Amino acid sequence: MRSQISRRAFIKGSIAAAGTVVAGTGIAKAADALVNGKKEPLATLLDIQKCIGCEECVRACRDVNAAKYPEPEKPFPKMYPKTVPVQDWSDKREVMDRLTPYNWLYIQHAFVSLNGRETELTIPRRCMHCANPPCVKLCPWGAAKQEKNGLSRIDADLCLGGSKCKAVCPWSIPERQTGVGLYLELMPALAGNGVMYKCDRCYNRLEKGETPACIEACPENVQTIGPRREILEQAHTLAKEINGYVYGEHENGGTHTIYVSPVPFDQLNAAIEKGKGKPHLDRVENMMADGTNLSRAMLIAPLAGLAAAFGKFYLKSKEK
């Protein structure tokens, strides 16, 4: 693993200078989109065929967000029942091959057949930033938030670590660290279990008009950020050019992370390693659709109650 990183670092170093020039133009465009695209949510386009798996984005993410990482107090308070799982990544901070509270972005590898040749594709994976994020909408305390620019994030000062966000996320993205956060001040034995962590799309950098660290650091310009409508247009144009496929446009009712791949996503999904901290690339139905439909139907309830009361009154008056 260590030697792979070094080799990648070498590859990265050799192309960084050229990349910086090209990236500069991309960043300028993104910054312009951030300013002018305020009324529309921002989305990112990830061109999978450009990714060389150098992990520069992963390291940039870790550097820029290091101050947000948990510093748990040990020993952890006892929790009841005793079977409540302690999740401690604080001694495994170096892990980069999956999502953890200390690693919000990682590279997935897929060996697939492309134009008759066995090829390795590398895919940066992190929170999809759903258009209607279940993690935010169903958080019982309002600890998960969605900004007007479409990003979703978890407030580490408010989160109790109940992991509901992970349970309702179609990709199970958020990761928990025990022994940190508000629950320690409340009833640590009986409620809460730490704080949930995930990509916040560098919200504090976006607020300053800067681009997320992973986008800025990428020597290959894998990612592009801009208003969602424009990003979708770019994604479809690119997909047409390479005879490729789009992921993230309709998943979970639409996300703000759009992948374009030269191979179908069901093939990619079959080829990647999936499991804990390693999200799938499967098709995802709109998890909030039932609730949204029912909420519209809920408008009928008061009208039906009114109609029933007056109907009863009318029938009684008629009887008299």
Added chain:
Amino acid sequence: MKSKGKTRSYIYGLILFLITLSGFGQMPIFSRYYIASIPGLGWLGEFYTTHILHYASAAGLIFLAVYVLFDFVVQGAGGKRITGSGYLKMGIIAGLIISGGLMVVKNLPGIYWDHTAVIVLDLTHLGFCMALLMVSLYTLIFKKSWVK
């Protein structure tokens, strides 16, 4: 008339039970405390199921509240008047419906509300819920009716 009133009470009781159960199901407690591990209660640990049940129960509560209110307004209750605890429960239910309705709107796609407002709304809804449970327990124990 009396049996109709009882049916109404049973329906109200059933709705109150389901809405409270599914409401508490919005918090990650049933799995932590192994209640969802009890055979037949696994659904209590499934957030999307309890979410839908909560919405459906809320629709039932809104229907019943509007029906009973307007039935009382247009037909009266045979000279009976609403008791103090009845007014209190009406106020709390109104608060629950309004705060719950706002939460439903908040959950719709494309709705971005101020974070502090969302937190206040969550806590207000929970507060109304706890108040209704306590007042309902009081009226049940001391046999206080809605009207007399």
